[in-house]
Amino acid sequence: MKKKSFLSRVADAPYLLWMILFIVAPMLFVIYFAFTDRNGGFTFENITSLSSYSGTFVMSLSFSLIATVICLLIGYPLAYCMAKASKKARNILLVLLMLPMWISLLIRTYSLMALLDNGGLVSSLLVKMGLPKLTFIGTEGAVILGMIYDFLPYMVLPIYTSLVKLDVRYAEAAQDLGCNGPKTLFRVILPLTMPGVVSGVTMVFVPSISTFYISQKLGGGSFDLIGDTIERQFQNAVTYHTGAAISLVMMILILLSLFVMNRFADKEEIIV
Amino acid sequence: MNKNVLIRLGGISKSYDGEVVLDNIDLTIHDKEFITLLGPSGCGKTTTLRIIGGFETPDAGDVYFEDKRINDLPPYKRQVNTVFQRYALFPHLNVFDNVAFGLRVNKTPDAEIREKVKEMLELVNLKGFERRKVNTLSGGQQQRVAIARALVNRPKVLLLDEPLAALDYKLRKDMQVELKNIQHKTGITFIFVTHDQEEALSMSDTVVVMSKGKIQQIGTPTDIYNEPVNAFVADFIGESNILDGVMPEDVKVKFAGQTFVCVDGGFDKNEPVDVVIRPEDVDVVKPEAGMLVGLVTGVTFKGDYYEIIVDVKGFKWMLETSDFVGEGETIGLSIDPDAIHVMKKSEYSGLFGDYSSFSDELDKLSDATEEVEAE
Ligand SMILES: Nc1ncnc2c1ncn2[C@@H]1O[C@H](COP(=O)(O)OP(=O)(O)O)[C@@H](O)[C@H]1O
Numbered sequence: 225m226k227k228k229s230f231l232s233r234v235a236d237a238p239y240l241l242w243m244i245l246f247i248v249a250p251m252l253f254v255i256y257f258a259f260t261d262r263n264g265g266f267t268f269e270n271i272t273s274l275s276s277y278s279g280t281f282v283m284s285l286s287f288s289l290i291a292t293v294i295c296l297l298i299g300y301p302l303a304y305c306m307a308k309a310s311k312k313a314r315n316i317l318l319v320l321l322m323l324p325m326w327i328s329l330l331i332r333t334y335s336l337m338a339l340l341d342n343g344g345l346v347s348s349l350l351v352k353m354g355l356p357k358l359t360f361i362g363t364e365g366a367v368i369l370g371m372i373y374d375f376l377p378y379m380v381l382p383i384y385t386s387l388v389k390l391d392v393r394y395a396e397a398a399q400d401l402g403c404n405g406p407k408t409l410f411r412v413i414l415p416l417t418m419p420g421v422v423s424g425v426t427m428v429f430v431p432s433i434s435t436f437y438i439s440q441k442l443g444g445g446s447f448d449l450i451g452d453t454i455e456r457q458f459q460n461a462v463t464y465h466t467g468a469a470i471s472l473v474m475m476i477l478i479l480l481s482l483f484v485m486n487r488f489a490d491k492e493e494i495i496v
Numbered sequence: 497m498n499k500n501v502l503i504r505l506g507g508i509s510k511s512y513d514g515e516v517v518l519d520n521i522d523l524t525i526h527d528k529e530f531i532t533l534l535g536p537s538g539c540g541k542t543t544t545l546r547i548i549g550g551f552e553t554p555d556a557g558d559v560y561f562e563d564k565r566i567n568d569l570p571p572y573k574r575q576v577n578t579v580f581q582r583y584a585l586f587p588h589l590n591v592f593d594n595v596a597f598g599l600r601v602n603k604t605p606d607a608e609i610r611e612k613v614k615e616m617l618e619l620v621n622l623k624g625f626e627r628r629k630v631n632t633l634s635g636g637q638q639q640r641v642a643i644a645r646a647l648v649n650r651p652k653v654l655l656l657d658e659p660l661a662a663l664d665y666k667l668r669k670d671m672q673v674e675l676k677n678i679q680h681k682t683g684i685t686f687i688f689v690t691h692d693q694e695e696a697l698s699m700s701d702t703v704v705v706m707s708k709g710k711i712q713q714i715g716t717p718t719d720i721y722n723e724p725v726n727a728f729v730a731d732f733i734g735e736s737n738i739l740d741g742v743m744p745e746d747v748k749v750k751f752a753g754q755t756f757v758c759v760d761g762g763f764d765k766n767e768p769v770d771v772v773i774r775p776e777d778v779d780v781v782k783p784e785a786g787m788l789v790g791l792v793t794g795v796t797f798k799g800d801y802y803e804i805i806v807d808v809k810g811f812k813w814m815l816e817t818s819d820f821v822g823e824g825e826t827i828g829l830s831i832d833p834d835a836i837h838v839m840k841k842s843e844y845s846g847l848f849g850d851y852s853s854f855s856d857e858l859d860k861l862s863d864a865t866e867e868v869e870a871e
């Protein structure tokens with residue numbers, strides 16, 4: 225017994241080391257920088273000075289909220305159709321959904337940009353058809369579309385999984401008790417797949433609120449999101465402290481929202 | 497029991513992937529009847545129930561409800577409610593909300609919902625459980641919630657798919673009585689599914705014995721037990737000794753090398769038949785007084801009687817006797833004419849009714865696997 229636990233401890237060691245090196249240590253650095261000034265003295269100033277970024281916070285929050293809601297509105301029906309499809313169709317749809325996830329987000333964003341660019345493919349097609357050319361890049365819509373395009377699969381997958389795992393007997397029981405299709409969906413299927421919805425929302429909301437390249441590439445530089453701000457601060461040694469403070473606040477905000485969402489899911493007390 | 501026909505199945509057939517699961521089922525169900533579909537696991541009981549509930553469509557044949565064809569009516573429009581095999585209570589709702597589910601869907605006023613749910617929970621002995629989460633309930637309690645959830649909608653028909661299979665023996669017995677009471681009080685037609693013959697006989701007005709997707713026999717519990725139509729029914733319902741015989745003439749039957757007087761007739765001259773004799777219908781007598789003589793090869797104490805295996809010319813009989821007989825003893829068998837039941841030969845002839853490979857352990861093992869499958 226003892227030998228085995230020693231062995232397993234040895235086996236755990238690399239992961240532990242990894243976590244300390246790449247998760248705990250950077251966090252400590254973030255906290256350290258957030259509460260120190262240029263000379264290394266303790267200060268709250270970095271945090272208090274953040275009020276000047278409140279506009280950026282609000283914009284990031286609203287962009288990512290809109291993207292998350294639209295992802296949910298597209299993602300749930302999509303996941304539902306996939307779960308209802310025949311086994312063969314289901315597997316094809318699943319591969320189609322996962323395929324983009326195997327390509328770097330950066331490359332996907334670039335390709336979307338090439339497609340939608342003011343002189344890009346879609347635009348020139350429109351012009352050929354005698355329609356006005358597209359001026360989409362540089363709008364709020366483009367940034368939000370980028371978020372949706374990049375993160376939609378992360379909404380669909382967890383919802384799809386919870387739908388597939390859901391026992392058909394619950395839906396049958398609902399029909400037995402008088403529910404037609406829509407009533408079955410809203411009274412039974414939706415509440416019982418809430419855990420999938422919560423993880424989908426989390427997996428879209430978190431990367432959306434902290435993204436920087438989407439806004440840079442598709443926003444044409446006109447939208448400065450929180451991610452962009454943090455990135456800029458860290459490109460200059462002098463502003464590390466502000467960058468760390470913003471990151472810390474972001475982290476706390478995200479943790480808080482995760483906590484709230486998980487409480488929401490817990491309340492349902494779902495056993496699948 | 498009132499004689500209005502409520503549901504009629506006409507020539508129902510159903511296959512899955514080319515495998516015939518239901519083969520030309522004809523069945524009439526009357527108002528206020530307690531009818532039981534009985535048969536071994538996999539014989540098509542659940543499929544029949546699902547066709548009545550509207551969850552499956554038959555490949556051929558029609559389903560009539562009060563003389564209207566309802567093949568294409570979706571489940572939510574049928575005046576039928578189901579107690580599912582493993583209850584399928586909604587895990588996101590408490591007991592009250594589970595029971596109130598159907599009423600809410602039908603937009604019943606709140607006050608009326610409270611009234612009806614209360615009444616229903618009293619009926620199933622679950623007063624005070626309103627706020628409990630369904631996954632904190634015992635199997636028996638969940639089962640009652642499932643019954644209340646279905647009955648509160650006052651369906652014309654309640655479908656119950658092996659509702660007692662997951663309960664332990666004692667609770668199962670209690671629930672059998674309780675279900676029967678509930679059926680009496682509510683006057684709702686019950687279509688009950690079980691693979692337990694004892695349960696079927698003790699609860700039902702009508703028993704439908706099924707095997708391999710076909711109905712073997714429909715009748716009252718007494719009819720089914722006393723007048724089984726073939727070797728399958730005789731073997732499945734209770735214990736039976738089933739012997740090869742011939743009918744030389746009416747009320748005469750030849751088996752075990754001798755001719756006996758019986759009460760059956762209407763067969764061709766010298767027609768080969770199956771002869772059923774129940775273990776409790778044979779009298780154990782002194783060898784010299786017996787119509788047949790055999791050697792006792794096994795004795796099992798059963799509480800109020802002994803179950804013995806007797807070898808008569810190579811065929812092993814099962815008998816019940818209240819007097820002890822020892823293994824290795826020679827005994828006589830005496831059989832009254834009305835203890836002999838003669839049946840036509842069927843595809844099941846020769847498959848059942850000989851106790852030469854019989855052992856209690858085997859019987860229990862096969863029961864246990866059946867219950868696991870039923871899960
Ligand atoms: N949806 C299905 N797909 C394929 N085969 C099925 C399906 N439902 C039932 N069967 C098969 O039909 C047969 C009868 O099943 P069922 O009606 O559930 O039997 P029972 O309830 O009497 O145990 C079984 O062999 C089962 O495997």
Ligand SMILES: [Mg+2]
Binds near residue numbers: 541542543657658870
């Ligand atoms: Mg079944």
